[in-house]
Each structure stands twice: as structure tokens, then as C-alpha cells.
Amino acid sequence: MAAAANDFEPWLSDKLKSLKTDEGIFGSYISGILESEESTDEKKDALEGILSEIVEKDISIHVNEIIEKWESTKPKEAASKPSTDVDAQLAKLLESQAPAATARREYTDEEKKIREAILSQYSQLSDNEEDEVHDEISDNHDLVKNTNAADVAAAARERREQARLEAQRKKEKDKEDREKQKQMKEEKKEKRKTQKGERKR
Known part of the structure; x- marks a missing residue:
């Protein structure tokens, strides 16, 4: 490999x-x-x-x-x-992955947030989903289901949602800024008109 x-x-x-x-x-x-x-x-x-x-x-x-x-x-x-016994292949796979599991990796703040969001999302499994997971685990002799694809999908969804919210916030802020500038221009115009009126008197 x-x-x-x-x-x-x-x-x-x-x-x-x-x-x-x-x-x-x-x-x-x-x-x-x-x-x-x-x-x-x-x-x-x-x-x-x-x-x-x-x-x-x-x-x-x-x-x-x-x-x-x-x-x-x-x-x-x-x-x-030739394909060997499934149990033997599984044992080999678990042995090869064991050292990798012990090495701890430091996550960035962004990765921690995404990870927490994913974990909280999956901690809210419905009863049916929980039953399915328990059935699968018992069918596979206490093996845990690989959720890599689901985790990646959830992380990508989370990032897209975050980007969408940030874009929405920026849009609203830009709109507010334009309104303020417009209001300031109007106030300056009014001020000039008032000053011109006072000079004429």
C-alpha cells in the first residue's frame, strides 16, 4: 500500500x-x-x-x-x-489501523467547531436510526459503522451554511452603510440650504 x-x-x-x-x-x-x-x-x-x-x-x-x-x-x-477469510482481512486491517489511532492530532479552532457541530447533529438521532445502528453493530459482531462520508458531508454543509450566513450579514451591513451615506448627504444638503437661507437674510 x-x-x-x-x-x-x-x-x-x-x-x-x-x-x-x-x-x-x-x-x-x-x-x-x-x-x-x-x-x-x-x-x-x-x-x-x-x-x-x-x-x-x-x-x-x-x-x-x-x-x-x-x-x-x-x-x-x-x-x-486470492481473497482470504473476511475475519482474517478484518484482523489485519484493525492491526494496521491500531497505531494510527493512538497518535493524537491537534485540531484548529475551525475544525473543532465543525467537529462539535457534527457531533451535536448526530447525537440527535431518531429512535429508528438508533435502532438501525444498534442492529448493524450487533450484525457486524460489535463493529462500529464507518461514518466518514456522512461526517464530510455534514462538515461541508456546515461550511456552506456559515458562508451563506456571512454573505447575508455582509449584504445587510452594506445596505445599512448605503442608507447612512444617503442620510448624511440629505442632512448636508439641508444644512447648506439652511445656511444659504440665513445668509440671504
Whole structure:
């Protein structure tokens, strides 16, 4: 996988920059999806979910491009290996991810706010959704559902909402400023008229 990461990560980073998005956040989610043991169709669905928050058109073209690049950079021996027992693959995956889980990452203030917003949003699951999650966990022998795509989508929604609110605030402030300037002009005109009237007397 190291060789794949060496070729794929810089390409993905450039790709996300060209889509005018934060490659730091979205790159790791996309890589996580591609490295998972899910089927290609499931990976495509997850990638479409993420990309729909970034771009508005040609989503499937971008998804196919990312999948093709990933497949072409993936080590060949890993691809040609016969599929082993699912439990063995899972154990390997968990072992490879264990060291990464212990390394703590410092978040910026903006990332903390987004994270808190996402957590508060998902803490309000309806009873049905909670039941579904519990069913899935028990079906998967106590495995937790991967919510990367949903987290990314929620973070992107949060950022868009924030930008919309800021734009609205700026619009209102500009309108107020124009009104003040107009009012000041009117007051100056009135003052000049009053002064001219007094001079004539």
C-alpha cells in the first residue's frame, strides 16, 4: 500500500485543489474509503456522497477518475491475491489501523467547531436510526459503522451554511452603510440650504 500512497496521494491532493476544496480534510476521507474492504460499487457510492458536497456536476466522472487512478497505483500483488477469510482481512486491517489511532492530532479552532457541530447533529438521532445502528453493530459482531462520508458531508454543509450566513450579514451591513451615506448627504444638503437661507437674510 505504501507504493500506492506515494503515487496516489499527491495526485489526489492536486485533484482536490483543482476542485477548489480542502485536500487535507477530504483527501484522508477519500483515501480511507478506497483502502476499505468494501466493494467497488460501495466505494463509488461513498465517493459520490462526498463529491456531491464539493462539486455540482460531473460527479460520476470525477468518481470514476479517482477509482481508476487508485486501481492503477495499487500494488499488483495485493490485487492478484486470492481473497482470504473476511475475519482474517478484518484482523489485519484493525492491526494496521491500531497505531494510527493512538497518535493524537491537534485540531484548529475551525475544525473543532465543525467537529462539535457534527457531533451535536448526530447525537440527535431518531429512535429508528438508533435502532438501525444498534442492529448493524450487533450484525457486524460489535463493529462500529464507518461514518466518514456522512461526517464530510455534514462538515461541508456546515461550511456552506456559515458562508451563506456571512454573505447575508455582509449584504445587510452594506445596505445599512448605503442608507447612512444617503442620510448624511440629505442632512448636508439641508444644512447648506439652511445656511444659504440665513445668509440671504
